Amino acid sequence: MTIIKAKDFTEKLSKAGHVRYTKQNASLGKYGPKNPKIISLGLGDPRPDTFIFSEVSATVANLYNKDGSSDSTDSAQTTISLSEKKSPGSLVEGLDVLLQYGDGYGVRSLLGYAKNLVKNSHCPQYEDWDVIISCGSTDGLDKATDVFLNDGDNIIVDEYTYINAIKTFEAKSYNQVSVGMDTEGMIPEELDRVCSNWQGPNPLKAIYLIPTGQNPTGTTMSLQRRKDIYSVCQKHDLIIIEDDPYYYIQFGDAPVADGETTLSPEYLSKLPGTKNLLPSMLLFDVDGRVIRLDSMSKLMAPNLRTGWITAQKRVIDIIRAHTDTTLIRANGLSMGLLSRLLLEEWKEEGFEKHVAFVQKQYVYRRNLLVKSMKERLGNMIEFSVPETGMFVWLKVNLPDEAKREGVVDELFEKMTEKNMLMIPGFLFSADQKNPNVKDIPYFRATFVYAPLEELDMAIERLETVLLEFGCKK
């Protein structure tokens, strides 16, 4: 069997990436507390016997015992705890380690879990890949871009994309180059056309993609689309930042159905669970050009601030050097509790049940919102049914007499007056000041947050607004 090594992209590194690559601190860690022969007067770590917590416990709700059709909170609970020192036989570090400083990779138990998950789920094609724990995708994106991009460098983005990505890129003075999308996300031919005709002062170096349940458009790239985009990126030698926080919230080909059907065993068997998910581009990344961002935010809870980054080892080393001097390492309590839960409490079976639970909850909500939109709004809007994630992206079909400058702001104001909220589409565009973009009546609606019984009420309010603007069903 041939062993593939990642391509060397060091000539593409940013100034900061280059410094972090060439001047990585020779680690003093090996001389530290872990070497019992050495009396350390050297390192700045406080003594663990001064740490304020000697035990931390958390109640796990085991949400998958809930009925997916209701918002009730009854559940079979279990308690997990972290003790002062690693318990004999446990895979998870004690609080003496979890609450201590450490290198940027993150605690070893969670790192090991993440590596295993990446290996089994995405089967990276080259040998020298690695993982680092992040504080979620947004943190990962900030660090991943820093590896390769300087002020004034170009980053290719979807025509509409994640607001925090736009803001991050603006603040870093990157030039955002938008590429058109269709119902499967970025169009490969468009990407090829933009790259082939590129005449800007700096070369095109990197691309930012959200392949699954794209925010804001809810689009999901099919396997073929992922492969096509990857080959265009190969052709133009682009580094790919794959932000995939909605990876586990896929609905496969489960159609829109009414409440009861949605909960039937036959319907639920159409959901992909953990085994039939559309894959990461790591699956065909023979060059090591993909930097993948995973997040626990949508699956567990956002403010655990935990996720991980997978990329070729050289890139992970640079991100580790960055983390060492900024964050130092992700939060020890979050990492420890997740490790205990994933490695020792849930194990594979519990994780699978939880993923199935989340998919069931969200598909049920998607179906409710989509049915209500179809029934109440008819031709007043256009939209595609999302197969993944949290968002429905819709365009209001305004009559000609309502098409005017500022109409999206007017619509937004009327919606909030009627106590319903959707986010205007132009806010997700890197080109949002352009009047041609600002007045296109796109909106992003999410089906995951409002109480179930209020989803239809929100659409009823929207119906009143659209009728006031002269839209026709």
Ligand code: PLP
């Ligand atoms: N990336 C995308 C595309 C998102 O839509 C979101 C959430 O809204 C995030 C990242 C945030 O993820 P995290 O909480 O892991 O930073």
